[in-house]
Each structure stands twice: as C-alpha cells, then as structure tokens.
Amino acid sequence: MKASIDHLALPFFDDTHRTLGRELADWAPLQQVDESDDRRACRQWVRLLGDGGWLRYCVPGSAGGALDKLDSRALVVLRETLAFHSPLADFAFAMQGLGSGAITLAGSPTQQAAYLPAVARGDKIAAFALSEPDAGSDAGAMTTRADPSDGGWALNGSKTWISNGDIADFYVTFAKTDTDAGTRGITAFIVDAGNPGLDSSEHIAVMAPHPLATLKFAHCQLAGDAQLGALNGGFKLAMQTLDIFRASVAAAALGMARRALFEAVRFSRERKMFGQTLADFQLTQAKIGEMAALIDAAALLTYRAAWLRDDSEARGAGKRITAEAAMAKMTATENAQRVIDMALQMHGGLGVKVGTKVESLYRDIRSLRIYEGATEVQQLIIGKAMLRS
Template sequence: MVAFEHPHVEPPQTQWELPFFDSHHGELASRLAGWAALQRVDEADDRAACKDWVARLGRDGWLRYCVPQAHGGALPALDSRSLVILRETLAFHSPLADFAFAMQGLGSGAITLAGTPAQQSKYLSAVATGEKIAAFALSEAEAGSDVAAMATRATPAASGWTLNGSKTWISNGGMADFYVVFAKTDPDAGSRGISAFIVDALQAGLDSSGHIHVMAPHPLATLHFQDCTIGSDAMVGPLNGGFKLAMQTLDIFRASVAAAALGMARRAFAEAVAHAKQRKMFGQTLADFQLTQARLGEMSALIDAAALLTYRAAWQRDGSTTQGAGTPAYTAAAASAKLTATENAQRVIDMALQMFGGRGVRVGEKVESLYRDIRSLRIYEGASEVQLLILGKAALR
C-alpha cells in the first residue's frame, strides 16, 4: 500500500485563517501541504514505513517542531497550534506519517519538560533530525487508564537503578532508540511513587521483541525488563515526580490527538464528496440525491464542531488567554477537544464508508483504511470515558 493514493484530493486550507492562528501558522500549513503532496511511501511494512517517515520528517525539518529551539527546534518552545497543524495535515494524507511525527514528540516530551541539560543535549537534537526514534512507555497490561496501578519497579542499585516488570501497547516498541519509562520507586505511594527514566534500546535486561499486531498496522510492542540496570543519570525529573510529568507530557499532545482525528475525518469527507460527484446512479450522480446532500451536511457540521474545539484547546495551551497550560480550564478544553474530535471522526468516516457502499469495505480503499485507523484514537492517550470523567468533574467544580 502506498501513502497518498489520491493526489487529486487536497486538504482544506481556510481553517488556518481562523483567529486562533497567527500568520506564521498559515505559512507553516502551506509549506507542509506542498511537501506532503510530493511524498510517496510504501506502507506495506508498517515498521519500515515509520522509519522512512521519521527520516523524511527529520531531513526536511518537520520534526524540529517536536523540540524547543535551544535543542535544534523550530520555535522557542513547543507550540500546540503548530502541532495541531502538523498532525491534522499529516493525518489527512497518511495516519502512519502522523504516528511517526507524534511519537517523536510524545517520546521526548518528558525530556523537554524536565530533562537535565545533559539529557536534553544527548536526545533532543537527535529527535529533531530523526537520528533517534523516541518512545513513551507508560501503559501496562493492568495499568492503562489507572496509571497508579502500574507494577513495574525501579529499585536502587549500586550504580543507579534496576528495572523489573513490563510495559505494553508501546508505540515504536522494538524500533525506538530510547524509551522514557515510568516505574514505581515507592510502591506504597500510588501515583505519588512513580518516577521516569531514560532507557536506551540496547540496554542489557530490556527485551522489546514482543511485537503487537493490531487492526490498523502500527509499530507496537511489549517491553520486558529483567534486572535492567541503568545509571543514576537516567532519571528524568524529580524522584517520585513521574506521574505529574507523564500527565504534563500527555497534556501537551492531547489537542494534537484531536487534530489527528480531524485530519482523518477531513480526508474521509473529501473522499466522500469526490465519490458523490462522480458516482452514477439512476441517471444522475449520487450527489444529486437530497439524502446524500443531507449526509454530507451532517459530516461537515461534525467536522466543524470538532475543529473549533481542537483549535480552541491548542490556542489556550499556547497562552493566548489566562487559561493556558496546566490550568483546569485548559484541561477541560483539551478533554472536550479529544472526546469530540475522535468520536465525531468515527461517525464521519463511518458515513463516508457507507456512501461508498460495497466498495467502501474493500481492502485498499482509503475509507476502509481510515475506518480501521480511527478506532484506536478513541482509546489511546485517554479513552473517551476518561475525557467524560474529566469534563463531568469540571462541571461539578
């Protein structure tokens, strides 16, 4: 399968003219759209394709938006609106390209936020160029949404720390050059007893060979740690400060998850419009039927609702209001964006597939692959049910 199967279907650009964005955001979107239209990546092998995407994104400067300027980044600090533009545009063309980009940011986010100067110097510039592939290792088989239930332990050792346990559903697992791993350093303290560590992929005691195969192929793996000893300089941030650091990292990228869903929804909508205009039925086109027009209208409204919530959340995090990063208002805005964009995208893509009829479920059709790609976004980085709880508690406050 090759990315960008339908170069005649182009992403919209007018959304970047909304007041949430500045002029440099529009310039970024225009450059990225032009670049994306020229890429051709064979995605038959998801791991090879991801490595290819990381290399391309690094070579041509797009990964520079994943790290701050001091370490080779494009901007002084991580900019949520730029992340939204990048993820929406990449996801429109290839969800795997979006995945490759996003994991560079998520995997290195804790180092950006709390890493020592030495850690930042060693890893962030390599992330920005694509020289190193990053991964974020938080989830466990019995600790997904309930992060405090994690069982992986980090115990003091003569030269630093020894890790034992396992992590699963780890994006870039088995192909990353390093992992930011969260482990219990005080097993009796719940979420207040978690710390973060950098573990290089070749570290003795780490086995990342347990690849996980899912409905929309992405590089995922289970990591096993058996007496994996790392140096004292591997800890990221303060002792027992890992839970807060993980949540801060996820907060940066939550609005961008919504943007990825939005990009997929826009692609499905564009495919549906193009199909409706050319599909002949009963002496006219599918687009001539009022039922088709009503369905397209519904899809358009769902996309617009998701877009406004997504852009608002990114704008708030960038500090355009007094309700920026780390505030309850931003947390609720990001939850609302993530929930609405992923749920609406699922509905839009399902409607698009229905409009294609039998052709829609044929392997190789863009709407068929989007149908599989979108499903996981309603689960990872905070399932829809978690976002509902965040919003419910915010309302009660």
C-alpha cells in the first residue's frame, strides 16, 4: 500500500517535491518497525530515516542537508507521507527538525557543526523544551531560570510535555534570563543529555504512545557557549522555529486523514450488508464525499502556508506567515479529527477494536489539536491578525 501523491501535481510544488514524494511513497511501506515500545521504536525510526537520507531535509545544505535551506514544502511532503503510514515515524522525523530548527536559525558555526550534521545522519536525537507545568500557551509565564555562573549559566526549573524526553541527545531549552521582562526576557540554550543537573527520567504516558518526559534542572551548569542566539531573544527564536514547522503539523494531520479515508473506502467496498456492499448505500457515499472535501480544504491551506513561507525566503522578504500557518494547523487538525471519527463510525464495532488502524488513528490525531499551539490559540492568532489588517 502506497500513499497517493496526486496532490503533488498542484502548482504549490515543483519537481523537487514531486520526486521526493514519489521516492518516499515507495520507501515508507517497506519499513518494518515494532511500535509496541514507543521509545525503542522512535530510536529505530530515527536510525531508518537517517540511513534513508530523509533526515537531511531537517537541516540546511551547509550542514549536510538535502537542500540549501529548510524548505517548508519538503517538510510538508515528508510529514504527510510518513503520517499516512506511521504517525510514530512522522513524530520521529518532525522532532529532528523542530529540535534542531533553532540551531539552524540562530546557532553559531561551531554549534551548527556540532549538532546539525549528526541530526541529519540520525546520530543525535533532538528535542525542543519550551513548555512548563504552568506555562504552555503562555510562554511568558515560564519560571525556569538561567543565571550567570562561573563564566557560564546555572539552569534551574522544569519543563514538561517534552517530546523525545529521556531519549534525546540534546535539548534546545528556553529559560528566563530577565525574570521581570516576560517574553522579552527569555534566552535559548543547548543542553546536552548527559549534563549534570538534568534529570529526564520522569516519563509521561499518553493515549497515543510516544516518548514524552518532564525535565528537571537543578543547578545544571552550562558553559557560556551553550547560549543559543541573542541574549533575551529566545521567545522570538522559538516563534520563528514554530512558524517553520506549524504548517508541517497540518501536513501530519493530512496524512492521518488520508489514511482514514483510504481505510473507509476499502472497508465500505468489502463490507457486505443486506445483499450489497456498504459502499452501495447513499449515506456511505455522502460521508465519503464529505471526508474527501474536508481533506482537500485543509490541504489547500496547508500547501499555501508552506509555499508562502518558501516564497518569502526565496525572495529574501523575511515575511512571517504566522496567521496562514495558524489557519492551516487549525483547519487540518480539526478536519482530520472529523474525518477519522467518521471513518471509525463507518467501521462499526471494528472501529473501536484495539489494534485496528482507525482505532489507532483516533488516538493519534487527538494530540495534534493541542501541541504546537492548541486550536484556541490558533484562533486567537488569526483573529488578532485580521484586526491588525
């Protein structure tokens, strides 16, 4: 079974993306990973993705990347295709990009050389540590502090809901360096996993298993060169990183929705009811039509956001596409939830049987409506942008 690449014929994409999509659609179904242990499976997926050359799209060409710059449309193609086959494979890929993205944007040449090529090979696993127990959507409320100490920094506090927690080799971590300045007092740091004073052993179990943990910093000593980017420029750096990858979250939702539609079509053609197939009923046809339209509507917003970001980069305009990315993320995740729910309903009792694909998709999609900005946050971003225009 291969993911369809028909959508790559749309003018948002060029031949580079079409070739990428075709090759990945051939590669992904051949990979066999036992995902019963999510931490072991993520390590295995990073290894496979690195060996396959796919992680090279997470870093720029100067650090061993496949393209000169991070390309949002390539990320969209990769995540949509991987999520169609395995949401955990998509997760492993995405975190390599998100966890190293700030180093790509603001890292010194030394920092980039130390981390990015290893990320591209799959030799180092990356993580992005922004959220805290009382500071999720409100990053300015974070309490983790970095104080000057012995020519470097002492980090104290905690981060939670950290993807790749306890399997990552390094964490791009955001901390207050000016406690009275809100979001303008946040700085980014690179914290290696073996650093004394870092405890990542508190795992978090969630409904769709993937590696999450709480990080605790107790007088965690960092050298001065662990600072990433400008002093007190961490919030802007975090938002720039999320802007690149937010459209790719929408793509992951698209991949899951397309898989749910595929499963619904296949099941409806095979399921016999009252002397005909489920697909022969008009109600089934109407539901499948609605599912297809929801997917295509979300896809157009997703591809637009990725294209706008890449076009701005190519022209050197530096325009942020925050509202467009928020529209894509909100619409794709919400629509995917509806599509997967309809596919599960169509399967009847089999839809809730543990181990069926639609059952696992139902669990997998739910978190996408929360992480990297909950739907309600995306609504606020879009609304504020409209009021400013």
